[in-house]
Amino acid sequence: MSDLIEVRDLGKTYRKATGFFNHKEIIALQGVSFRLQAGETLAVVGETGSGKSTLAKLLVGIEQPDQGEIWYAGHQINCNQYRKTNQFIRYIFQDAARSLNPNQKIAEILHAVLRYSTVLSFSQREQKISQTLRLLGLLNEHANYYPHMFSGGQLQRVALARALILDPKVLILDEALTALDPSLRAQIVNLLLELQQNTGIAYLLITNQLRLVRHFADHTLVLHRGQCLDYGPTAQVFASPQHDYSRKLINSAQY
Amino acid sequence: MQLLDIRNLTLELETPDGIVRAVDRVNLSLREGEIRGLVGESGSGKSLIAKAIMGVLHQRWHISADRFSWCGEDLLRLPYQRQREIISRDIAMIYQEPSRSMDPTAPIGEQLAESVPDHLVEGVSWWQRGFFRRKRAINLLHKVGIRDHQSVLNSYPYQLSEGVCQKISIAMAIAKAPKLLIADEPTTALESTTQAQLFRLLASFNQLKGTSILLISHELETVARNTDTLSVLYCGQLVEAGDTAELLKNPRHHYTDALIRSVPEFQPELAFKQQLYALHGSIPTLQHLPIGCRLGPRCPNARKECVKTPQLERQQNHFYSCHFPLQRSADDE
Numbered sequence: 120m121s122d123l124i125e126v127r128d129l130g131k132t133y134r135k136a137t138g139f140f141n142h143k144e145i146i147a148l149q150g151v152s153f154r155l156q157a158g159e160t161l162a163v164v165g166e167t168g169s170g171k172s173t174l175a176k177l178l179v180g181i182e183q184p185d186q187g188e189i190w191y192a193g194h195q196i197n198c199n200q201y202r203k204t205n206q207f208i209r210y211i212f213q214d215a216a217r218s219l220n221p222n223q224k225i226a227e228i229l230h231a232v233l234r235y236s237t238v239l240s241f242s243q244r245e246q247k248i249s250q251t252l253r254l255l256g257l258l259n260e261h262a263n264y265y266p267h268m269f270s271g272g273q274l275q276r277v278a279l280a281r282a283l284i285l286d287p288k289v290l291i292l293d294e295a296l297t298a299l300d301p302s303l304r305a306q307i308v309n310l311l312l313e314l315q316q317n318t319g320i321a322y323l324l325i326t327n328q329l330r331l332v333r334h335f336a337d338h339t340l341v342l343h344r345g346q347c348l349d350y351g352p353t354a355q356v357f358a359s360p361q362h363d364y365s366r367k368l369i370n371s372a373q374y
Numbered sequence: 375m376q377l378l379d380i381r382n383l384t385l386e387l388e389t390p391d392g393i394v395r396a397v398d399r400v401n402l403s404l405r406e407g408e409i410r411g412l413v414g415e416s417g418s419g420k421s422l423i424a425k426a427i428m429g430v431l432h433q434r435w436h437i438s439a440d441r442f443s444w445c446g447e448d449l450l451r452l453p454y455q456r457q458r459e460i461i462s463r464d465i466a467m468i469y470q471e472p473s474r475s476m477d478p479t480a481p482i483g484e485q486l487a488e489s490v491p492d493h494l495v496e497g498v499s500w501w502q503r504g505f506f507r508r509k510r511a512i513n514l515l516h517k518v519g520i521r522d523h524q525s526v527l528n529s530y531p532y533q534l535s536e537g538v539c540q541k542i543s544i545a546m547a548i549a550k551a552p553k554l555l556i557a558d559e560p561t562t563a564l565e566s567t568t569q570a571q572l573f574r575l576l577a578s579f580n581q582l583k584g585t586s587i588l589l590i591s592h593e594l595e596t597v598a599r600n601t602d603t604l605s606v607l608y609c610g611q612l613v614e615a616g617d618t619a620e621l622l623k624n625p626r627h628h629y630t631d632a633l634i635r636s637v638p639e640f641q642p643e644l645a646f647k648q649q650l651y652a653l654h655g656s657i658p659t660l661q662h663l664p665i666g667c668r669l670g671p672r673c674p675n676a677r678k679e680c681v682k683t684p685q686l687e688r689q690q691n692h693f694y695s696c697h698f699p700l701q702r703s704a705d706d707e
Binding site for chain 1: 415416535536565566567569570592593594595632633636637638639644646647648649650651652653656657659
């Protein structure tokens with residue numbers, strides 16, 4: 120089996136109480152299927168409320184899917200095996216500054232990740248941390264810094280370090296590049312591309328920036344109101360979108 | 375006609391660690407009917423300049439400028455009352471994060487009616503004024519492309535989506551038909567389809583009413599597509615200014631060049647998944663600004679002379695401040 124991740128007919132419905140006995144069902148995601156191979160990037164585009172973030176949450180196991188299956192390298196993933204899957208699939212949040220604990224040093228944050236998911240001893244963990252920091256272009260001394268002592272781009276690197284320290288196979292970037300300044304964004308994009316070439320990591324890029332998608336992603340998935348409208352190689356989706364909505368979306372980025 | 379003309383605007387803040395010069399001798403000018411873009415990274419002082427123009431900076435900031443003229447009157451030398459009058463008559467601003475810059479405790483209808491200026495209401499008898507204001511508010515909503523005015527007027531800001539809130543804040547801004555509209559990062563919160571709508575809206579006001587627009591953003595590609603002229607800021611210094619097309623074709627400053635080359639859209643020959651061009655290092659914090667040209671430590675072509683702040687040089691309509699500017703491309707000469 121060559122697919123790293125295969126998602127079949129995934130669906131999620133939220134129930135919202137509207138009275139004592141009544142409830143309203145909100146379909147966040149319906150019938151989404153895709154495959155992701157090692158060393159590839161899949162971009163998920165769509166407006167807010169289209170189910171992009173729900174998809175990411177289902178993949179990392181924050182939420183449980185109502186229907187459909189997620190397969191990872193030939194094994195089906197259950198939500199209650201979270202401890203096992205979180206080593207392979209890691210998640211990066213939109214705002215690095217707000218997703219790191221301000222009371223903990225970087226070393227403490229990274230130690231906690233390793234302590235939770237691996238059986239490494241303290242010295243092995245130390246070694247792993249310094250190795251990961253160097254991989255991301257940070258220094259060993261940065262381990263003793265607090266998050267507020269970093270600049271925006273460095274914080275994003277720290278967030279990346281937290282995700283990459285477990286040597287994941289899949290990295291989910293939920294709007295992680297949107298808020299960055301252009302020159303920082305170029306730096307981080309370069310870093311991600313380099314990592315992909317060296318380690319064959321796969322990315323799931325959730326974004327609004329179609330220009331970046333074009334440069335970065337092998338495959339593109341267009342979501343609209345929880346439904347998958349277009350899915351295919353990026354060049355093909357951009358050249359001949361099948362649905363009106365995707366056409367509108369792609370034209371809006373080029374007008 | 376020259377609408378806004380600012381020479382050597384300097385904004386300083388006193389901190390416990392000494393004086394921080396957040397904006398360092400920036401020039402900015404706007405003609406009538408012009409759309410000017412202001413590009414820079416976060417912390418480069420874009421929003422500070424906008425706030426200085428609006429006169430809403432906190433008192434702790436020291437504003438000084440050789441010239442700060444609006445339609446020929448120097449705003450900084452006018453008495454405070456007169457200054458407020460002029461600004462509230464002629465300049466309007468759309469703030470970042472529209473839903474947060476509105477009053478959360480009042481419905482949209484009230485807020486919009488309030489933004490209709492008094493001089494429009496003067497001819498109306500007093501018992502009809504409320505009705506008149508409401509009619510104007512509905513009119514404004516139609517102008518910004520909201521058809522379903524009734525439900526919008528009665529709802530509170532938190533009930534509406536960010537895109538609709540952005541349109542409403544534009545409606546508030548154009549209520550007094552300003553000569554200058556300052557849009558501070560109007561698209562960061564929006565999706566790409568709503569972004570396109572918004573820029574079309576701004577462009578139509580520019581064409582129909584001749585409103586000048588100062589468009590502030592950190593995304594070069596969106597600014598480039600929608601503006602006539604462009605000013606590029608880096609850490610509070612004006613790096614380059616000129617016609618957008620000319621500036622994109624022939625950047626003279628290394629920062630502008632890096633900015634253009636880091637955007638995949640401007641690099642048609644860039645291969646798929648190829649490394650983007652990026653300056654090394656990161657943006658210095660305001661407490662640790664380098665002396666001289668602030669790009670210095672990150673500049674690929676920095677030399678000894680760069681510890682002195684370069685003067686703004688001019689070539690036709692193209693301004694740049696660099697000791698060792700990039701050469702024009704050969705086919706242009």
